[in-house]
Amino acid sequence: MANDSITRVTSLDVARRAGVSQSAVSRVFTPGGSASAQTIEKVRRAADALGYRPNVLARAMITGKSRIIGLVVAYLDNYFYPLAVERLSVALQEQGYHVLVFMASNTVGHVEGVMQEILDYQVDGIVLASVSMSSVLAARCDESGIPVVLFNRTQPDARLASVTTDNVDGGRQIARHLIAGGAQRIGYIAGFEGASTQIDREAGFRSGLEEAGITLHSRGVGNFQHATARAAALEMFAGRDRPDAVFVCNDHMAFAVMDVLRTKLDLDVPGDVAVAGFDDVPIAAWAAYDLTSFRQPLDRMIAATVATLLHRIDDGAAPPQRHVLAGDLIRRGSTKAEGTVP
Structure with missing residues (x-):
């Protein structure tokens, strides 16, 4: 016996139920889109009633923007990086982006393999945390208009933005x-x-x-x-x-x-x-x-990384910036007080 077909709810269905235009529905579900509070409420209520979910991939094909950021990280056993990944992800999600996390080692071949996979996802930007990339891949990203920001790393390549502590x-x-x-x-x-x-x-x-x-x-x-x-x-x-x-x-x-x-x-x-x-x-x-x-000033590093990446996504002609942020020496009991006589 044949399975009953499942009818997919479309934005037009939501528009009809909410009594608004289809473009209004699109604006409600587009990060940064403009819609009144009343329209947003009506559209959300109609979408929930119908079980509607926006087709992110279809929108990406139309707009050329996936709203996806690739985040590459190594050393997750180092407590600094799980915190950084969490806060980077939250900060980017607050700006309407989805984050795909990829694990890599510091071997050039492995990083290049991971980068090839990331590029297949048509990401809007890439953050490399604790890893570097080859000049060949840097050139490919640059030619494709995909900005790259190095987090807690630098390398001598003018095409790459970076954010580090001093x-x-x-x-x-x-x-x-x-x-x-x-x-x-x-x-x-x-x-x-x-x-x-x-x-x-x-x-x-x-x-x-x-x-x-x-x-x-x-x-x-x-x-x-x-x-x-x-x-x-x-x-x-x-x-x-x-x-x-x-x-x-x-x-x-x-x-x-x-x-x-x-x-x-x-x-x-x-x-x-x-x-x-x-x-x-x-x-x-x-x-x-x-x-x-x-x-390390982690919160300021996160803010600078997100701001730098989104600025380059919005303006492909913007030159890559290199941020070097001041940190603070925190004195505790594992060292002797300054002024101690040997």
């Missing part, structure tokens, strides 16, 4: 703080060597050390990974000539380092070793860590 200044402030707390043998545990955040934070940190005539005592690489940071800490602090302070490139790794110092090496923080991180994720304030950290 990572150089953050690294410099941490160096000054550790020195002011009496540290003399200062180490550094790096993140992923190819990331602009890692490069800039280390550059600022070394600059701060040089200002005081101090040479970096030791260096390890945590690669932004918890397990790798633990291994780097074990190697750095197991010997007699261990650092008396360490800057860890982000909080996610800093937690691993503190765990190693306390539970594996029986060292006191900050009595034996002062520890500072970067990001100031919520867990940094927990009593278990009480981590001194350079706070």
Whole structure:
């Protein structure tokens, strides 16, 4: 026996029931569309009664706009990025956009594969959080009129807008703080060597050390990974000539380092070793860590990212902007008070 066909409710059906024009229905369901409060109420009531849902894909074919933003992210085990993804998604949804989240690693081949998939969705714009893209894909996006904003990353490509914290200044402030707390043998545990955040934070940190005539005592690489940071800490602090302070490139790794110092090496923080991180994720304030950290201005970063992206969507000729936002050093109990005598 044949199945009964299901009749799809159209915008014309809604218009007839609400007693308005079909264009009025379209305006009600178009983000940013103009309609009176009375019209909106009548159309919404009629749509609910009929079970009408607007065909977003059909509208995209007509307008050339999908109202979809592709958001690419890595390092979701780092507490900074789940917060960033949530707030970015909410901020874009408030502007009438849908967000598709794609996971990627920092390998060029994987990022390129993900980007190809994103472009197949006919997105209006792309936000890359914690990953970079090749110049070939940057050129393709530019030629297709798809704006790209790098979030918490930069790269030397004039076609890409970016929003970052002042990572150089953050690294410099941490160096000054550790020195002011009496540290003399200062180490550094790096993140992923190819990331602009890692490069800039280390550059600022070394600059701060040089200002005081101090040479970096030791260096390890945590690669932004918890397990790798633990291994780097074990190697750095197991010997007699261990650092008396360490800057860890982000909080996610800093937690691993503190765990190693306390539970594996029986060292006191900050009595034996002062520890500072970067990001100031919520867990940094927990009593278990009480981590001194350079706070990224996440809300301002989100606002700048959304504003930059939407401006470029609205005006394809607008030049890409690069925002570098000031952060704040949050002093807690994992480092010694400034002015401490060594």
